[in-house]
Amino acid sequence: MPFKKLHPDIQEKLVDLEIETPTPLQSKSIPVIKSGANVYCIGPKGSGKTTTLILTTLHKLKCKSVGQQPRAIVIVEDKQRALDLHDAFISHLKYSAMRVYASYEQLHIDVQKSEIFMGVDILISTPKALNKLFLANSLSTSEIKIVSIDDAEFLYQQSAYAALLSAEQFIKKSQFVVYAEEITPKIKRFESFFMEYSKKVSV
Numbered sequence: 001m002p003f004k005k006l007h008p009d010i011q012e013k014l015v016d017l018e019i020e021t022p023t024p025l026q027s028k029s030i031p032v033i034k035s036g037a038n039v040y041c042i043g044p045k046g047s048g049k050t051t052t053l054i055l056t057t058l059h060k061l062k063c064k065s066v067g068q069q070p071r072a073i074v075i076v077e078d079k080q081r082a083l084d085l086h087d088a089f090i091s092h093l094k095y096s097a098m099r100v101y102a103s104y105e106q107l108h109i110d111v112q113k114s115e116i117f118m119g120v121d122i123l124i125s126t127p128k129a130l131n132k133l134f135l136a137n138s139l140s141t142s143e144i145k146i147v148s149i150d151d152a153e154f155l156y157q158q159s160a161y162a163a164l165l166s167a168e169q170f171i172k173k174s175q176f177v178v179y180a181e182e183i184t185p186k187i188k189r190f191e192s193f194f195m196e197y198s199k200k201v202s203v
Contacts, residue, residue, distance in 0.1 A: 002030035003055075009063040010055055013092050023048035029201040030056060038176045038195050040183060042202035049179045050085070053148050054092050056177070060146045061121060063096045069140040070101075070116075070123040073147045073171075075130065075164060077154035079104035082124045085150060089122060098122065103129045113138040127155075127163035134170040144174045147194075152180040152187050161186060168194050 002022050003014055014020070022030065025043040033039050033056040043049055057072045076082050082102040089100045103112050103125035109132055116123070116138060125133070133139050155161045176194050180187055183200070191198060 002027055005034070006030075006055060007059050007063045009096060010058055010092070017091070019051070023051075023203075025049065025201070025203045026052050026055075028203065032199055032201050033175075033177055034059065036175055038198035039178070040187075040195070040198055040200040040202075041177060041179045042181065042183060042200065044181055044203075047203055050088060050150070053150060053177070053179060054089055057089075057122060057146060057148060058092060058096075058098070060175075061098065063093075063098065065097045065099055065119075065121050067143060068117070068119040069143045070120050071143045071145050072122045073130065073144060074122065074124045075127055075147065075149045075167075076124060077151065077160070078126060079106055081150065082126060085124050089124075100124065103133065105129050105132075109133070109136060109138075127160045127167060131163045131167040134167055139170075141171050141174075144171055146175045146177065147171060148177045148179065150179055152178050153182075153184065155186055156184065165193060 003011060025047040029041045029052055041049060041052060061071050076085055082104050086100055086102040098121045099119055100122045101116060101120040103123060105126060105128050178187060
């Protein structure tokens, strides 16, 4: 049972949320993601991709707040998805003081820089906002352990795709997990950049 091998704080929160049984996708993907491999996590809507992303990210960071720089990055399509995922993360944090921050283009870069400077563990960001933060030298990549791309189909947009590849160049050593309903040609192309030797889990 994948849930039983997650951090104890996560297990307690799952009990509170009355989540007892993993979905087929979660059963297959959580152990592979925990292994540290780069993973394509492929499944339809409702298969549990978002919860998988949240649980494996919290587990990777051991449910602890450490240092000032982000240790996990989650890349999303737009402002609304960033805010929604921020709230979803908070709902899973029971005993932890972990800091989750949402970054998006509509928020002035100077505001983001000053707020991130105060300390963040999990950074949720659109590709363009993330790239701007890197170009402004506002983020250190030395502590990043995992980068997840949420519902990656949105990367059919060339501007978002280009911004992601630009931002990726700043992130050297990290685990990458791509969540999608299917592997499109653009998503498959990541194998030439940061998804080398990746594994695929699908339902």
